[in-house]
Amino acid sequence: DTGVSQDPRHKITKRGQNVTFRCDPISEHNRLYWYRQTLGQGPEFLTYFQNEAQLEKSRLLSDRFSAERPKGSFSTLEIQRTEQGDSAMYLCASSLAPGGSYEQYFGPGTRLTVT
Amino acid sequence: TQLLEQSPQFLSIQEGENLTVYCNSSSVFSSLQWYRQEPGEGPVLLVTVVTGGEVKKLKRLTFQFGDARKDSSLHITAAQPGDTGLYLCAGSFNNAGNMLTFGGGTRLMVKP
Numbered sequence: 001d002t003g004v005s006q007d008p009r010h011k012i013t014k015r016g017q018n019v020t021f022r023c024d025p026i027s028e029h030n031r032l033y034w035y036r037q038t039l040g041q042g043p044e045f046l047t048y049f050q051n052e053a054q055l056e057k058s059r060l061l062s063d064r065f066s067a068e069r070p071k072g073s074f075s076t077l078e079i080q081r082t083e084q085g086d087s088a089m090y091l092c093a094s095s096l097a098p099g100g101s102y103e104q105y106f107g108p109g110t111r112l113t114v115t
Numbered sequence: 116t117q118l119l120e121q122s123p124q125f126l127s128i129q130e131g132e133n134l135t136v137y138c139n140s141s142s143v144f145s146s147l148q149w150y151r152q153e154p155g156e157g158p159v160l161l162v163t164v165v166t167g168g169e170v171k172k173l174k175r176l177t178f179q180f181g182d183a184r185k186d187s188s189l190h191i192t193a194a195q196p197g198d199t200g201l202y203l204c205a206g207s208f209n210n211a212g213n214m215l216t217f218g219g220g221t222r223l224m225v226k227p
Contacts, residue, residue: 004157006157031213033213033214033215035215040219041219041220042119042121042203042205042217042218042219042220043158043203043205043215043217044217045214045215045216048213048214055213056213056214058214091157091158093157102146102207103148103160103163104148104160104205104215105160106150106157106158106159106160107157108155108156108157109155109156109157111155
């Protein structure tokens, strides 16, 4: 399977703990995106990378959130001092741009529950 | 702030019926995607439309992009239980292909 993969699929953590999620994009895709989706809503953009450069960050991405893509391949999203409001599905997507169609392909997501 | 409105939010129909889902914005899209999402999974891309007035067909699904590129519709003919899911429209409002803005989704249930 050469689609976008995310790990873990589910994470339960206690309030105040740090968590880290990983995303592996489609291998030839140079852009990688993070979105957050709460129950009953559409996904909301958090940030994106082109290769290893983080080019845009949403206001939703508070200073407790940090994302990296050190070698322009996989990416990690870390949430420090988790709060109950962080409970959501965290989705990763990748695309080929410029020169590609900009279509974003999503992974299966990481479901975070903060107790 | 660009907003995408989807309607209806919920739709419950019998197998064999037809349905249409709408996606509207006050801003012009440079491109628009439709996704389907099942519980606990990520959205799966169905189609991308770029040109005003464009119509694309995917088996029993017909996607239309408005002439002014501010709205789109998804029509399903003879719905089947396998069509059940959350249908999301997502627009890009510039040509840089960076962030997508999603609508709130239409949750479709097709009963056998």
